[in-house]
Amino acid sequence: MDIQVRVWRQSGPEDKGRMVTYDVKDISPDASFLEMLDVLNEKLILDGDDPVAFDHDCREGICGMCGMMINGVAHGPERATTTCQLHMRHFKDGDTIDVEPWRAAAFPVIKDLVVNRGAFDRIIAAGGYITAPTGTAPDAHATPVPKPDADAAFEAATCIGCGACVAACPNGSSMLFTAAKVAHLGLLPQGQPERDSRVVDMLEAQDEAGFGGCTNMGECTTVCPKGIPLTLIGRLNNDYRKAVGKR
Amino acid sequence: MTDSFWNEGDPIADGAAPDGPIETRWERRKFSAKLVNPANRRKLTVIVVGTGLAGGSAAATLAEAGYKVRSYCYQDSPRRAHSIAAQGGINAAKNYRNDGDSIYRLFYDTVKGGDFRARESNVYRLAQVSVNIIDQCVAQGVPFAREYGGLLDNRSFGGTQVSRTFYARGQTGQQLLLGAYQAMERQIGLGNIEMNARHEMLELIVVDGRARGVVVRDLVTGEITTDFADAVVLASGGYGNVFFLSTNAKGCNVTATWRAHRKGALFANPCYTQIHPTCIPESGTHQSKLTLMSESLRNDGRVWVPRKAEDCGKPAADVPEEDRDYYLERIYPSFGNLVPRDIASRAAKNVCDEGRGVGPGGLGVYLDFADAIQRLGRKAVEAKYGNLFEMYQRITGEDPYEVPMRIYPAVHYTMGGLWVDYDLQSTIPGLFVIGEANFSDHGANRLGASALMQGLADGYFVLPNTINNYLAAGPFEPVSPDDPEVVEARTQVEDRLTRLLAVDGDRTVDSFHRELGHIMWEYCGMERTEEGLTKAIGLIRGLREEFWTRVKVPGTGEQLNQNLEKAGRVADFFELAELMCIDALHRAESAGGHFRAESQTPDGEALRHDDEFGYVAAWEYGDVPTLHKEDLTFEYVHPSTRSYK
Numbered sequence: 001m002d003i004q005v006r007v008w009r010q011s012g013p014e015d016k017g018r019m020v021t022y023d024v025k026d027i028s029p030d031a032s033f034l035e036m037l038d039v040l041n042e043k044l045i046l047d048g049d050d051p052v053a054f055d056h057d058c059r060e061g062i063c064g065m066c067g068m069m070i071n072g073v074a075h076g077p078e079r080a081t082t083t084c085q086l087h088m089r090h091f092k093d094g095d096t097i098d099v100e101p102w103r104a105a106a107f108p109v110i111k112d113l114v115v116n117r118g119a120f121d122r123i124i125a126a127g128g129y130i131t132a133p134t135g136t137a138p139d140a141h142a143t144p145v146p147k148p149d150a151d152a153a154f155e156a157a158t159c160i161g162c163g164a165c166v167a168a169c170p171n172g173s174s175m176l177f178t179a180a181k182v183a184h185l186g187l188l189p190q191g192q193p194e195r196d197s198r199v200v201d202m203l204e205a206q207d208e209a210g211f212g213g214c215t216n217m218g219e220c221t222t223v224c225p226k227g228i229p230l231t232l233i234g235r236l237n238n239d240y241r242k243a244v245g246k247r
Numbered sequence: 248m249t250d251s252f253w254n255e256g257d258p259i260a261d262g263a264a265p266d267g268p269i270e271t272r273w274e275r276r277k278f279s280a281k282l283v284n285p286a287n288r289r290k291l292t293v294i295v296v297g298t299g300l301a302g303g304s305a306a307a308t309l310a311e312a313g314y315k316v317r318s319y320c321y322q323d324s325p326r327r328a329h330s331i332a333a334q335g336g337i338n339a340a341k342n343y344r345n346d347g348d349s350i351y352r353l354f355y356d357t358v359k360g361g362d363f364r365a366r367e368s369n370v371y372r373l374a375q376v377s378v379n380i381i382d383q384c385v386a387q388g389v390p391f392a393r394e395y396g397g398l399l400d401n402r403s404f405g406g407t408q409v410s411r412t413f414y415a416r417g418q419t420g421q422q423l424l425l426g427a428y429q430a431m432e433r434q435i436g437l438g439n440i441e442m443n444a445r446h447e448m449l450e451l452i453v454v455d456g457r458a459r460g461v462v463v464r465d466l467v468t469g470e471i472t473t474d475f476a477d478a479v480v481l482a483s484g485g486y487g488n489v490f491f492l493s494t495n496a497k498g499c500n501v502t503a504t505w506r507a508h509r510k511g512a513l514f515a516n517p518c519y520t521q522i523h524p525t526c527i528p529e530s531g532t533h534q535s536k537l538t539l540m541s542e543s544l545r546n547d548g549r550v551w552v553p554r555k556a557e558d559c560g561k562p563a564a565d566v567p568e569e570d571r572d573y574y575l576e577r578i579y580p581s582f583g584n585l586v587p588r589d590i591a592s593r594a595a596k597n598v599c600d601e602g603r604g605v606g607p608g609g610l611g612v613y614l615d616f617a618d619a620i621q622r623l624g625r626k627a628v629e630a631k632y633g634n635l636f637e638m639y640q641r642i643t644g645e646d647p648y649e650v651p652m653r654i655y656p657a658v659h660y661t662m663g664g665l666w667v668d669y670d671l672q673s674t675i676p677g678l679f680v681i682g683e684a685n686f687s688d689h690g691a692n693r694l695g696a697s698a699l700m701q702g703l704a705d706g707y708f709v710l711p712n713t714i715n716n717y718l719a720a721g722p723f724e725p726v727s728p729d730d731p732e733v734v735e736a737r738t739q740v741e742d743r744l745t746r747l748l749a750v751d752g753d754r755t756v757d758s759f760h761r762e763l764g765h766i767m768w769e770y771c772g773m774e775r776t777e778e779g780l781t782k783a784i785g786l787i788r789g790l791r792e793e794f795w796t797r798v799k800v801p802g803t804g805e806q807l808n809q810n811l812e813k814a815g816r817v818a819d820f821f822e823l824a825e826l827m828c829i830d831a832l833h834r835a836e837s838a839g840g841h842f843r844a845e846s847q848t849p850d851g852e853a854l855r856h857d858d859e860f861g862y863v864a865a866w867e868y869g870d871v872p873t874l875h876k877e878d879l880t881f882e883y884v885h886p887s888t889r890s891y892k
Contacts, residue, residue, distance in 0.1 A: 125436035129429035137386035144397025154390035
């Protein structure tokens with residue numbers, strides 16, 4: 001199939017940036033979206049142009065490194081799918097596709113489609129963990145965990161930290177990301193001792209990093225490639241109120 | 248004729264492993280290793296390159312212990328290291344199933360599974376430590392699968408007859424890595440780890456014979472800097488991407504370990520690569536990587552191809568039961584679809600070579616769940632494998648609940664790596680190598696669910712004990728940026744980048760990488776011959792020369808330049824590829840994942856030659872590489888022919 005892509009080109013953080021149109025010919029419907037960009041880049045290089053910079057690594061939907069706005073939707077038109085797992089069979093011959101980076105105040109553009117998501121790491125560093133220094137652990141069977149709790153914790157823990165939730169949110173909020181970690185650890189008995197401090201500290205770090213506030217729009221969960229549910233944000237708010245109430 | 252490709256040097260021995268009863272070797276080593284008192288730890292710095300299961304767990308644990316740690320990774324966050332993609336599970340000798348498992352049995356299975364090319368002492372330690380890993384991960388909040396009683400669930404996994412594999416649906420690597428990452432972030436928050444994401448190590452700095460630092464490139468600004476420490480830990484993963492198409496992440500590379508090899512660290516068993524049997528087949532020339540489907544699928548899926556080549560073009564449903572060849576069940580009745588990875592892979596290649604493969608190019612075999620769906624119900628199959636089925640459907644556009652999956656082997660893991668002793672120290676004092684980056688514990692073939700175990704064993708429990716013994720002699724003399732060794736290392740990096748940018752030829756980096764990959768897959772893949780390997784060495788040398796005269800790297804070195812990053816990695820892959828072929832050529836036996844066509848039994852099974860090749864091949868860098876042999880002795884598990892029939 002032959003398509004056109006309009007790609008955001010920005011040489012560096014200071015550049016204003018602009019959309020540039022490219023023709024991409026003879027793409028297999030079985031190619032992934034990133035493989036389509038590979039084909040474009042091979043051509044740009046041989047033509048003496050600057051190839052499009054984009055983040056990617058595992059290309060199997062788990063590392064969370066890739067992500068771009070495709071026709072205005074984070075990770076493109078398929079639900080529960082990362083950009084690397086989106087295949088060209090979901091587009092039509094002759095389509096024009098807009099490709100842009102995540103746009104959020106807390107994720108500044110580095111180049112083209114590459115953004116800085118370091119703010120996510122800072123939220124985790126503020127409290128997204130259970131303090132369990134190596135070698136101090138009791139036997140793994142010492143504390144049984146009811147299966148429904150373990151399963152729910154797992155569901156929340158599947159977040160890949162790609163940032164689509166932030167990119168989709170009109171407020172640029174990272175609430176779904178933070179809520180997923182708060183739920184994962186808060187659902188487990190091991191996570192109880194730090195439950196209160198965790199939620200308070202992570203929310204503080206989130207505000208400091210420049211993310212917007214959550215107004216329950218739900219755009220985040222719609223684009224989340226792992227389907228992290230909006231209900232976790234309600235859970236976070238409950239945890240937060242309880243934690244602050246105890247202070 | 249062939250020995251003009253290499254020289255033979257003095258044998259090498261592992262001086263760090265205690266002898267005596269194997270059960271107490273690790274205890275005794277921990278006791279004999281020197282300690283560093285807590286007040287002195289603050290004065291000692293360790294550089295850790297890589298943040299996967301090995302590097303992440305090591306950085307967190309060393310920082311907890313009080314050392315100053317500086318970590319590097321090429322990704323934008325330590326959470327993205329490729330350990331995250333491991334699906335199936337992690338082994339541990341907990342014997343929670345009461346099915347006869349024990350530390351000794353895990354040790355036995357691993358030595359045997361590695362086809363008697365691993366060290367007994369290391370493997371025994373791995374099995375011992377496996378038990379602590381699960382405890383540690385549960386304490387961190389890793390959400391392993393549980394049963395209704397609230398206790399941890401286990402399953403049997405690729406080639407074992409006990410259920411010792413712990414898992415978190417099909418995302419075990421992700422959950423274990425997030426555990427290590429969170430422990431690491433906690434230490435970053437406390438100021439004990441300085442994290443440098445989007446940085447790539449391009450050279451090792453060796454001063455007065457000791458590893459003292461690294462030269463790194465900031466991938467965003469292109470700035471080249473040097474960093475000094477009392478010890479350097481490489482946890483930079485494996486080199487499967489030398490084949491271009493592999494299950495590795497696109498960024499996985501050999502540069503950190505290869506640069507250390509060029510500085511004097513021996514590289515052991517480079518030809519030991521693992522080909523994984525259950526990957527999604529290639530769909531066309533655009534293919535940029537291959538995706539693995541967890542081999543846990545083989546627990547319930549049945550592998551087959553049509554009996555007759557003329558049936559291969561038909562839809563699977565049109566091939567009647569009596570015309571299907573469930574070849575693994577036929578050839579290996581006692582293990583059936585659960586034979587180890589190397590055997591399953593080679594069997595798939597054999598049936599495709601016979602013209603009985605299915606799908607594009609005839610390079611695929613069926614993995615069929617029809618029986619399992621009938622026996623267990625669709626819901627149960629969905630609960631077990633739902634995310635894998637979804638992933639398959641997303642990539643291929645086919646629904647595996649309705650039509651059988653198509654699978655084909657792909658390069659997945661590399662057992663070879665930098666040579667280390669029992670302390671995980673390389674031949675350069677102060678340079679430690681952990682996880683897939685070392686050659687360590689898997690011998691000639693790695694069993695399923697063992698890579699996660701080894702990465703975390705090294706990082707949480709082994710290295711943090713053994714590195715003390717080295718650091719006890721520190722802090723070492725301060726290193727200055729003006730020291731001749733530092734200036735030299737830095738200049739080497741700068742010159743190489745300048746050279747890559749200056750060629751300005753007419754071929755892209757990827758086109759060279761793809762071609763190199765084809766050569767390696769063809770001649771140094773599942774099946775190898777003396778003739779093919781000799782030919783491959785010539786082809787690689789020719790292509791490498793062409794690379795340095797025709798490659799085109801756009802842009803400059805002073806910016807984010809992903810093609811410059813790739814070019815440097817591919818340049819190192821060329822050198823590694825040649826050494827892999829030389830290693831494969833010299834090892835005129837079939838062992839584990841490495842099948843040498845000249846060395847097989849009359850019925851086509853792999854034939855080892857223990858008298859001749861019962862050693863680790865540790866290679867020293869040079870225009871002509873030098874082979875140092877480390878003899879392997881087996882006091883507990885006596886070499887036998889692996890039989891899965």
